[in-house]
Amino acid sequence: MPVKGWVEVDPFYCKGCDLCVNACPQDVLAIDMDQLTSKGYHPAYLKEDACTGCEICALVCPEAAITVYREVPIRSDRRKVVKAGN
Numbered sequence: 001m002p003v004k005g006w007v008e009v010d011p012f013y014c015k016g017c018d019l020c021v022n023a024c025p026q027d028v029l030a031i032d033m034d035q036l037t038s039k040g041y042h043p044a045y046l047k048e049d050a051c052t053g054c055e056i057c058a059l060v061c062p063e064a065a066i067t068v069y070r071e072v073p074i075r076s077d078r079r080k081v082v083k084a085g086n
Helices: 019-023 056-060
Strands: 004-009 029-031 044-046 066-075 078-083
Touching: 004 044, 019 029, 019 056, 056 066
Parallel strands: none
Antiparallel strands: 004 066, 029 044, 066 078
8 A cells, every 4th residue: 555645835934946846756746826925935835646755845945844744554444644754
């Protein structure tokens, strides 16, 4: 059973630098050109549901604006959500 992941980008901290988008091996992040943060930046967002929770995006983010979550199997019929990196 593959690990499913997802990210949350905090728009207060995200400056739309594009580092996470370029670093993502699954190509599931993008810059939201339709949204502006309170600081005037276009934030990153999860555009597809193919994230594996690898944490590369969070590691390259200079603003620590990304939180990664993973849903991992705990038994063959159950899954548990964990915050990545813990």
